[in-house]
Amino acid sequence: MNDIIKTQFTLSRDAFGKLNLLDASGTLHENIAPVRAFPIQAPESGISLVNTDGKEIGWIDSLEQLTPANAALIREELLGREFMPEIARIVAVTSFATPCTWTVDTNRGTTNFVLRGEEDIRRIGTDALLVSDTHGIHFLIRNQFELDKHSKKILDRFL
Numbered sequence: 001m002n003d004i005i006k007t008q009f010t011l012s013r014d015a016f017g018k019l020n021l022l023d024a025s026g027t028l029h030e031n032i033a034p035v036r037a038f039p040i041q042a043p044e045s046g047i048s049l050v051n052t053d054g055k056e057i058g059w060i061d062s063l064e065q066l067t068p069a070n071a072a073l074i075r076e077e078l079l080g081r082e083f084m085p086e087i088a089r090i091v092a093v094t095s096f097a098t099p100c101t102w103t104v105d106t107n108r109g110t111t112n113f114v115l116r117g118e119e120d121i122r123r124i125g126t127d128a129l130l131v132s133d134t135h136g137i138h139f140l141i142r143n144q145f146e147l148d149k150h151s152k153k154i155l156d157r158f159l
Contacts, residue, residue, distance in 0.1 A: 005155065008023075009070070010070070010072045011023045011073045011074070019031065019032050020032065021058070027077045028105075030051075031053055032049050032057060033051075033081065034049055035048045035049075035050055036082075039084070039139060040130070041125060044063045045061060045062045046059075046061065047059070047063065047074065048061040056159070061076070078091045083105060083137070084138050084139070085139050085147065086107045086139070086141070087140065087141045088106060088107060088147075089150075090102060090103075090104050090154045092154075096158075098115055098116060098158075099114050099134070113134070113137065113139070115133065115134075116158075118158050120126050120132040120133075121158055121159065127144060127146075128143065129144050129155075
């Protein structure tokens with residue numbers, strides 16, 4: 001594994017929009033993908049760069065250590081690969097028994113999803129929650145204590 005953070009490298013997109021990395025030795029690594037080690041608790045740190053076989057070709061300790069252009073390409077690629085809407089407000093639930101349908105406002109708009117059971121709400125650290133729907137989509141509540149009163153009341157019935 002290359003410790004690419006200590007060497008010079010250049011990221012670029014090819015004609016098909018795939019991310020490529022040219023390392024200091026002149027080796028071109030095509031179609032690489034950034035993968036966050038801690039996507040919720042440290043989204044800007046601990047990023048592995050892997051090839052199409054899943055082999056790690058480099059590690060980035062922090063996006064702050066990169067050039068602005070390289071950091072922007074990594075962030076852009078991660079946004080295209082990851083889908084984890086953040087719940088800002090719980091509008092309504094169909095029932096306090098599971099399974100039930102939740103209507104929520106997220107950073108990507110209002111949506112509905114089915115919660116199978118209370119076990120599909122998991123604590124992440126002291127403040128954050130991860131809610132999984134029946135299709136395997138994960139919704140993040142970054143800080144449950146910062147939700148509005150109505151949302152907290154609904155959430156408390158499930159925790």
